[in-house]
Amino acid sequence: MTGSPTASRPGTGGWSLAGINPVWPLLAALVAAIVFMNPGFAEPTGYMNFLKRAAPLAILAAGQVYVITSGGFDLSQGSLITLVVVGSSMLTDNDPAATAWVIPVMLAIGLGVGAVNGAIVCFLRVPSLIATLGTMITLNGLAFLWSGGAPRGYLPDTFRFFGRELIHDVPLVRFVPVSVIVLVVVVGALAWAMHRTNLGRMVHAIGDNPVAARLAGVPVNRVRVTAFMLSGLSAAIAGILLGGFAGVSTDVGTGYELEAITAAVLGGAQLLGGRGSVPAALGGALALTAIFTLLNFLGLPQPVRQVVQGLILIAAVALAMHRRKRTGT
Amino acid sequence: MSLAAASREPTGDGFRFDRWAPLILLGGAAAIYVAVAVATGQTQYLTLDNLIAILGRSIALGITAIGQTFVILAASIDLSVASLISATAVLASVVMDGSAAMIVPAIAAAIALGALVGLANGMIVSVLKVNPLIATLGMSLVIQGCLSAFVSNFAGSVPPAFQVFAYGQIGAVPLALVFLLSLAILAWAVLRFTKFGSDLYAVGGNEEAARFAGIKTGRVVLTAHVICSVCAAIAGLYLASRLRSGAPWIGADGVYDLESIAVVVIGGTVLAGGRGGIWGTMAGMLIFSLIDSVFNIAGVDTFAKQVLRGIIIVAAVAFYAIRSKRIVA
């Protein structure tokens, strides 16, 4: 290169108030409102229960955000949850000792379904919206086929430990639900992989411009399949928590995929790829759960809750778009 | 010369596979239908009556999918059609309330509601710049919430004079089928011969280019949404007529949102917009009807049916997607 090296290297962008993700103030406002309505919420029983309830959705959203950031959708998460719950009850067959191998099998199923989703998208070139719509329908059918329509077994308490039990005598907070520990571990790991590894940067890159990524040597298919696998894995974990929380039923997972997408989007993830954050998706999931909780405390009937959820969804994204336009990013 | 251009679809004006793919798929589905009927010795399923029964299976889906084609061509999407179908069916049935004199006001009310929802969807998408998936998902929640705040069951009733819509015959052909065909022809003509049709393809193909050419892109997207929602309203009217009353769950039960999208995509319209058309959508609808009928003739187990349906959706889209070189997500 001609000329002398530049004297000053461009600096690193600093932290600014305008840059803060709006999901956090939203969450803070919601929590404040809940505490105002029901001071009991500030007690460990209140907020730990809240976190426990939010855990499956938060984990799901943390997985979904990988697929969204890579430019796709995973609509099969909900059915996968159902499959995991139903399948676990079929496999454990009331045997407490079976949990030890059934859980790994379920995690493997989650990864496997993700791999299939990824393969359909990468190799059959079916857009993920359709591909995972297909797997959503198929997995639901499989869950029914496996159980004959009605689950034939209970989930033993060993299995339900993760979604139901509390760990007592914890200093400061008195008790911690096991599912909250699972939440922290899983979301922590997914956040690390998204924001501190090559994988995460490449997930962003392929969502941003897959052609450029491929020409830069990014193993696009491997990264994409990995994103779907993490999404599937998160659904399997969410399924284990949900099955543990309330036992077997054939429609546990119904609708969860859209809630997970909603949570990720509330957290600022960009549909069609290129932008996404795991912590913010967690924030989105907590905010969504907080909305439900708040509406519950207000004693509002289900229809009103639906309307409010719809309006908040639209408003949150509209606001994000407005900010983006204003800041020109 | 760019790499993208170099690896673009086959050059020249010759045979363009993707234009014919829906027809090939339809031929395949028909062949399977005939084969199953013959193989199981049930040749009575090959009569004209049966053909008409098959054609009439998915009228509501067909009407909805015609509307969905417009929004998808504009690179948008509409997840609110299912809720809107429920809402308009209930509205029409309640306004009619068994009285033939109220048919016209009821139709007007339903269409007006459709137009209003379409307008709202279109505004949210084109003015607030909210991703259409989120916008219409939110709208769907709002509609369903409002609806179930007022009714939780069949409401109102449809006078016999209006039941003609669903049950009337013109000779041996159901009136509804004739209606669907006319609607399809109208939609085709709009896409093919009007400025709006041309603008729609432009906006879906390259929004920026369309805007620079002076096309009011927002207005085009908005109009597409109005058309889509009005079609859903018509589907709601048809279902009210068919079920003799409006129920707040018929839209969701029929999964008209996801199924109409699947039909459009199987019909060769690409989710990214700008390419596809009505006849593909009609082929897609017929494929769905044929699959249902094949399952019924072959006596496929309900749950296995679901498994197969998911696989078929993926396979059908893969059928031509796999040939494209573009990277999908």
Place this chain on the structure above:
Amino acid sequence: QNFNDPEEFAKQQEQLQAQPNGPEGEPWLQYIGDGMVETGDLGIEAPATVCFSNAGVNNPWRVVGFTNMTEELANHQSIGEFIHVDAEGSDDKQIADIDDLLAGGNCDVMIVSPNTTAALTPAVEQACESMPVIVFDRGVNTDCPVTYVHPVGGYGFGIEGAEFIAGELDEGDNVLMLRILPGVDVLETRYSAGRRILDEAGLNVVGAEFTDGDNARTKSIVEDYLMRGDIDAVWMDAGATAVAAIEAFEDSGYEIPVFVGEDQQDFLRKWEEEGMTAIAPTYPTYQWRTAVIAAARVIEGEALPGPEWVLPQPAITEETLAEYVNPAMPPLHYAMCGCETMETYPEAWGGN
């Protein structure tokens, strides 16, 4: 449709007490009232083809019922082919299914389990024009079918549970009502009957929530109510999620209150284990057997109860609980299946 019909309420209240006709110990053959229809002149040749348009097998109750039905077929030589089409819970699809069956021209007798009452009426009417039709479970608004097979009904179900609660609680006590979904006639009437009795007993209904039949949702809803105040009884319009509701009390550290469930094994077992104060009204799945029996009678030209075949609808109580608890059966098995004496029991129902 009126789901809060005092006449119907009174009629079913009476039917709950009525002494059924027919063989003792085989409730699926019994009937309340004495109306009969003759079928002698239909001239169907055995073995005949029976077509069944099913609303769906989208819940465990229907799964058990459908198994009852398929196993019952083996008992009837007069039924040759059995064609089953499943509408997967969609009215529109079920109408199309019936169209398909009629266009196919194969069926001699048709059984319909309608998805919803009003919507399926025209299709059933159309079917009636070309063959004898038997309707069961949910009804239709026409009397063209040969008979309509059903247990006493939703009011009866609602009454049994609510009267039990009223008997156990004092005036002003809190009751939570849980419902699965709106709009199904047999569920709406359960609720209206239950509500009427609870209100009349001066009980405080703290809420009536839809759970979508989902365990997790049920448990969350109950937990939320517990954060707001005490609950002295839980009334449910269907018992599939009863155990999840009970767990909400356990996990939040509350005593299990008075409970209304249904005849699902998991609930019955929990009831027995915890020594709960509970009752399980039933909507017996043995009616699925009855529908097939009715079809066979039509083919054979025999008389059968009609135009309504009202089956007995016993509730499971403290006293009879032990008879119905069976750890060998799956958790979501419905105890009131009337299937214990069938040849393939318990394997076909997933038991061992």
Place this chain on the structure above:
Amino acid sequence: MTDRVIEMRGITKTFPGVRALSDVSFDVRAGEVQALVGENGAGKSTLIKILSGVYRADEGEVRLRGETVHFSHPVESLRAGIAVIYQEFSLLPERSVAQNLFLGREPRGRFGLIDTGRMRAETRKVLDLFAIGGRIDPDRIVGTLDVATQQMVEIAKAVSHEARVIVMDEPTAALNDAECEELFATVDRLRERGAAIIYITHRMREITRLADRVTVLKDGEVAARFDGAPDPDAIVHAMVGRDIDDFYAPPARADEIGEPVLIVTGGGNASLRDIDLTVRAGEIVGLSGIQGAGRVALAMALFGQEPFERGEITLNGARSTFRSPRAAIAAGIGLLPGDRKSEGLVLMQSVRDNGMLTPRAFSSLWSSHRRTAAADIGRIDDLLDRMEIRAASYDQEIRALSGGNQQKAIVARWLSMRPKVLIFIEPTRGIDVNAKAGIYHLMRDLAREGAGIVMISSDLPEVIGAADRILVMQEGRIVAEFGRGASEQDIMHAATADMENAA
């Protein structure tokens, strides 16, 4: 001919963090070609976007034929007779030529329906104004046309609007020499018809060939104005603020050229035949040829994107045919695509992430994103520094950078991989003179460090000035080879001669 069609006075425009234009005045007259030049990021495109109503100026006024105008949308300027042909095409690949030409203003017939017959006829008429236009079928789907013809359609579109002012923002970026000549002829014709033409380019030759007047922008301000086409050095001086004496780097000395690093024998596939090619360490090989001759196809084959189906590649002694770009990169080949936006950049990511993309792609998925086998963040920052990239911060999204700076970030990406063979496709497309010189020197530096360089360029002087050896392609084959000192005529002749003569 002194009537000023366009007058812009005191235009100032700031973007968050950047002052793109300050107090710029600019005018154009009917029947003239006014060249607008300047370094990357100087503000040329921004000025045009203000003229056409894409952006609104913070200060200043725009006058059209003496009247102040406020366009708030490009359509308004188009209706007022200002047509802009942008750097990126704005054609719809799925629609026909006629549909594209009349996009948004289709002629209507009965019932307000589109009169397709008339649309086709009018298209014919417009296309007939151009030499090659006559060969274009109005019903042809645009996506099936080659790039030069698409460019033609773009221009035809502007002409069909009867625009009095036509702005061309780097119109030749995608064209080769012959096509450029065609374009120049078209520009001449438009000028004769009295159109006012604003012509943005980074190629001095085009200025000399076309310009009646020249305005030079530097850092958002007018640095110089010239009547007539001045000496290129004067323009360069005004643009860069100094002279560039060593525009092209010196050629390789004999002792700098080493062993063959890349050998292809008998390579062929759907678009290529009988490719025999040797690239040596330390040399720069230029690939020349007309549109469709197979240069990009050859690059794609070497890079594993459209692999050879016949023949073999030997890279540093090891034989292989690469089945994917990833395999090629792993073996030591790098490639700079010709279309930065769609093939090179991940626009929403930071400058640094763009630089780190390939190093990360060749590290474990699960290891830290800050340190990879090939490079860590510090090294990438050094390379970005060395490229003299102008950015507020390397954490800034790369999309806010000008084209030239974006290109430099991609170069940095490849440098970090220390490739044995580096293929540049149109490396200086859209890049200013200063940066161009930088790229040439950079290529030479890389060659000196032992890499073999393949450069595909449609800019003949560039090929002649920068390459040590020039291969000419025609119809998928290599038909001629020249050393340093070949003339443009030699190369053009080889590229266009009949097959027999050339063989």
